Amino acid sequence: METSQETDSHESDTIELPAPTVWPMVAALGVTLMCGGLVTQAIVSAVGVLLALIGGVGWWRDVLPQERVEHVPLRPPAERARPVVPSPAAAESLKVGEAGHRVRVPVEVQPYSSGGLPWRWSR
DSSP states (O other), X not given: OOOHHHHHHHHHSEXXXXXXXXXXXXXXXXXXXXXXXXXXXHHHHHHHHHHHHHHHHHHHHHHSSSXXXXXXXXXXXXXXXOOOOOOOSOOOOOOTTGXXXXXXXXXXXXXXXXXXXXXXXXX
């Protein structure tokens, strides 16, 4: 049993996250097999129902009566990313021809009959 001082020090340098579990993937595989069995065979759907039930019960037992958690340590404050500070300056617009911007724009578009489709070459 932890004292209040141990709990406070434990909470300050860690984050409490749900513990990783495989049961959601088992349930998803079961649902996928259930749907896949609709276009293949009934036995595939039966296996899917069984896997979905097993995955659902396993997932339920991981969460209730008490959720399983994992304490992930935080990085020291010196190693953490600095907050993003927005710049008050506005962005400048690029002018045509500036900094290698494409100045030449095609005036006309060639039709497909000019060489895009092979059956039009003979005409």
